[in-house]
Amino acid sequence: MSNLVNVPKNGGLANTNSNRNFPTWSNWLDDIFNRDLPSVLTSNFNTGITLPKVNIKETADAFVVEMAVPGLKKSDFHIDLDNQVLSISAEIKDENEQKEENYIRREFGYSSFKRIFTLPESVNNDKIDASYKEGILSILLPKKEEAKQKPARTIKIS
Structure with missing residues (x-):
């Protein structure tokens, strides 16, 4: 997986991910902690x-x-x-x-x-x-x- 950094003419940075189908780390962690734990883990x-x-x-x-x-x-x-x-x-x-x-x-x-x-x-x-x-x-x-x-x-x- 490669990350390309484009430098637009206005001087800001934009992160372009060539694999947009994969979740980011923060999305993945949010999914884990925001869903209810299965009853097998809490019982x-x-x-x-x-x-x-x-x-x-x-x-x-x-x-x-x-x-x-x-x-x-x-x-x-x-x-x-x-x-x-x-x-x-x-x-x-x-x-x-x-x-x-x-x-x-x-x-x-x-x-x-x-x-x-x-x-x-x-x-x-x-x-x-x-x-x-x-x-x-x-x-x-x-x-x-x-x-x-x-x-x-x-x-x-x-």
């Missing part, structure tokens, strides 16, 4: 668990992070906060062994995930709370007093 081969989906909503007093992760126990989760970075992870190991007359069947599985979020400065780190109920992990991120939305009010003219 666990043993259980089919994918990266949990997250809803984040903002109220006047707090941010609420809700993550759908059914089938886990509270003890499976690890929630850490370090320099305004919130990380939520879980690791599940499963081992089953069945013995019957002439054979032994042993299966094991492993699945894990980790989601990381950068928190805004307006979050009061000392009052973060988490709960897990009916397959939904909820994390309450209360706002600092100065960041809370104040109710609308009418100002009288003096």
Whole structure:
């Protein structure tokens, strides 16, 4: 593949590629990073668990992070906060062994995930709370007093 450089009379440079059918490096990289990863790469081969989906909503007093992760126990989760970075992870190991007359069947599985979020400065780190109920992990991120939305009010003219 050869690149020819033409110098037009106006003094600018124009890059002429003799093989216009081949994508450029930047187009190729854009194609890779802008398409969704196949489910084979984002799921666990043993259980089919994918990266949990997250809803984040903002109220006047707090941010609420809700993550759908059914089938886990509270003890499976690890929630850490370090320099305004919130990380939520879980690791599940499963081992089953069945013995019957002439054979032994042993299966094991492993699945894990980790989601990381950068928190805004307006979050009061000392009052973060988490709960897990009916397959939904909820994390309450209360706002600092100065960041809370104040109710609308009418100002009288003096």
